[in-house]
Amino acid sequence: MTDTTATFDLGPQALIVARLAEGVRDEQLADGTPCPGCAVRNLLGHLTGLSVAFRDAARKDLGARTGTAPDAAGPDIGFGWREELAKALDELAEAWRDPAAWTGMTRAGGVDLPGAVAAAVAVDELVIHGWDLARATGQEYAPDPAALRASHDFLRVAAEQSDRGDGVFGPVVPVPDDAPLLDRAVGLSGRDPGWTR
Numbered sequence: 001m002t003d004t005t006a007t008f009d010l011g012p013q014a015l016i017v018a019r020l021a022e023g024v025r026d027e028q029l030a031d032g033t034p035c036p037g038c039a040v041r042n043l044l045g046h047l048t049g050l051s052v053a054f055r056d057a058a059r060k061d062l063g064a065r066t067g068t069a070p071d072a073a074g075p076d077i078g079f080g081w082r083e084e085l086a087k088a089l090d091e092l093a094e095a096w097r098d099p100a101a102w103t104g105m106t107r108a109g110g111v112d113l114p115g116a117v118a119a120a121v122a123v124d125e126l127v128i129h130g131w132d133l134a135r136a137t138g139q140e141y142a143p144d145p146a147a148l149r150a151s152h153d154f155l156r157v158a159a160e161q162s163d164r165g166d167g168v169f170g171p172v173v174p175v176p177d178d179a180p181l182l183d184r185a186v187g188l189s190g191r192d193p194g195w196t197r
Contacts, residue, residue, distance in 0.1 A: 006116075006150075007099070007102050007116075007119070008119075008123065008146045008147065008150055009093070009096075009097065009146070010092060010093045010096045010119070010122060010123055010126065010147070011093035011094075011097070012144035012146070012147065013123060013126045013127060013130065013143060013144040013147035014051075014089040014090065014092055014093040014126060015089070015093075016126075016130055016141075016142075016143060016144060017047065017089055017126050017129070017130045017133070018085065018086045018089045018090075020130055020133045020134055020137070020139055020141070021044060021047070021082065021085050021086070021133065022082065022086070023137065023139050024040060024044070024133070024137050025137070028040050028136070028137050029041040029044075029077070031136055031137070031197065032136065032197070033132050033133070033135070033136035034131075034132045034135055034136065034191050034192075034195045035132055040133070040136050040137060041076055041077050042075050042076060043075075043129060043132055043133055043136065044077050044081060044085060044133070045075030045076045045077045045081075046075040046129065047085060047088075047089075047125075047126075047129055047133075048075070048077070048081065048084055048085045048088050049065075049075050050122070050125050050129075051085070051088035051089050051091070051092040052065055052088050052091075052092075053065050053066050053068075053108050053109065054092055054095075054096075054108055054118065054119075054121070054122035054125070055088065055091045055092040055095045056095075057101075057106040057107060057108040057115075057118045057122075058092070058095035058096045058098065058101035058106070058115070058118070058119070058122075059095050059098075059101070060100075060101075060104070060106055062106065062107050066106070066107045066108050066109075066110075067107060067110050068109070068110060069109055069110045092122065096119055096122070101115055101119065102115045102116050102119060103115050103116075106118050108121065108122075120150055120151075120153075120154040121154065123147045123150045123151055123154075124150070124151040124154045124155060124189075126147065126151075127143045127144075127147050127148055127150075127151035127185065128151065128185065128186065128189045128191070130143055131143070131182065131186055131191075132191075135195055135196065135197070136197060138197065141182075143182060148181055148182060148185060149181070151185050152181055152184060152185040152188065155185055155188035155189055156188060158188075159172050159188050170189070170190025170191070171190055172187060172188055172190060173186075173187040173190060173191060173192050173193070174187065175187035175188075175193060179193070
């Protein structure tokens, strides 16, 4: 989609998502989220799966986890999901701290792409799904500023390159140019920044 030479640390945003997940109460797992047809438990399962896939993409450990399309099966959580997600997020961040992760080609979601682009996709997933999780569970959300800028830049380019005005997650939702950067990123992702439970 776009190549970049700028690198960033996924660790701060991964930690924010881990803290949001820790704040999820068991009775909220069946609640809806800004992702249509996706309950909190499915969103948490997706976050776990994408963390593992993009960890392996960073390591160039290509196989079933990096070759499976994200919508191939409905994600869910199992027993011990809190520890599993926290570990996957930590390993994701650590894998992208290796400069080699940002070079050459890799694969994620069944798509071959440059390492730097895979990192942009990964951080965008963490920023936008962090917002999803916070909104769905009534938690405060302030993404890592560097991650938010990278996410917004990725989503802006993705929307510009789409001839249908689609965002990565759905049709772009118009947001005023002077809106906060998070709201603009959320709109570019195809979500309404005003979504509430």
